[in-house]
Amino acid sequence: MGARETRQQIVDVADRLFYEQGFETTSFADIAASVGLSRGNFYYHFKTKDEILDAVIVQRVANTRSMLMAWEQEAVSPTECIRRFIRILIANRPKIMAYGCPVGTLCNELAKLKHVAKDDATGPFALFRDWLGRQFVRLGRKKDADALALHLLMRSQGIATLATAFGDVDFIDREVADMEAWLHSQRPASPNADSLQPA
Amino acid sequence: MGARETRQQIVDVADRLFYEQGFETTSFADIAASVGLSRGNFYYHFKTKDEILDAVIVQRVANTRSMLMAWEQEAVSPTECIRRFIRILIANRPKIMAYGCPVGTLCNELAKLKHVAKDDATGPFALFRDWLGRQFVRLGRKKDADALALHLLMRSQGIATLATAFGDVDFIDREVADMEAWLHSQRPASPNADSLQPA
DNA sequence: GTCTATAATCCGATAGAC
């Protein structure tokens, strides 16, 4: 197998294990074993654990960016775009209930570790924030677009944390419905801003 | 020093370190050094790390319970009670921005570890949930009291996570104000339910 | 109740053969 494929496998496995087990808990041996690699060979691809973390964060940011770009091209209205963000909680419900949000939990862990990559880990958050803000601008809420974006991000994080803690399957549904009701109560400043949205 | 005082010191230090560094990251040596105890003597008081975790959780639940009982006796109206809960975010802002919420971050960590104390760690959440639910019942919202309680808990968790991630000092103020506005928009079903509340 | 000494294990990381 080529070095590039092996490296990609390592990043994919590390991405999953950092999410499911946490960054510090996941050892080189865990990743190597899950890839089917010897510990020794591992260091041919990554010199330190922090290098793997950087690679995982870079990949998450890239994946998030391309997902958001695709959503913006597929979904016609800003309201529909925002709704797609909200529905992440439904689409990923099983994993969220087991492990929380990949971004939020990693940020929390790295903050406690005072890790150098602490700020880099917020990258996906920053992308969501900018993208959601852009949707609210399109909705005619230019003045408070960023605050509204942070508000939605805040809600999704709170829902993820409580869903993990309580393991209540109905809770996510209820709060997602409440978020969508909130979204539709946000009246656009200019009446035609979301004219393409159905009904 | 007596065994009880030493044990109490260990629990206090462990409580702080589990919060600031995380549970797994904190070693026996860390706790022992911070108390000023040798590693060997440590095992006289606690046999395993899980025993310390249990003691920390028990103490947190006890502290939360007495805090909520005191609030209920001091604050006259349910609205004022709920507002005290919301204001936790202001009172603990510096620590929250550095380390997040002690309960939420511990629950997240233990969930990833599939730790046996995973469910016990939600104890303070359950207390807040019941207590907030009781306030909403007093407000005349008996039917959806629990959902409203979870909604407030959810918001406080989301605010804590984003405050830690972005380090934005104004964000907490803005969202706390929004929470209080939300609270006052929750009309009581029976008009005199919150009659003791000032203005 | 407190200490030193130490066992057993696992960690991240390196060296070197193939």
Add this chain to the structure above:
DNA sequence: GTCTATCGGATTATAGAC
């Protein structure tokens, strides 16, 4: 590029002197 072997250090935990 992959392997085995291993180092130095940190970890949880125990035994036993004082």
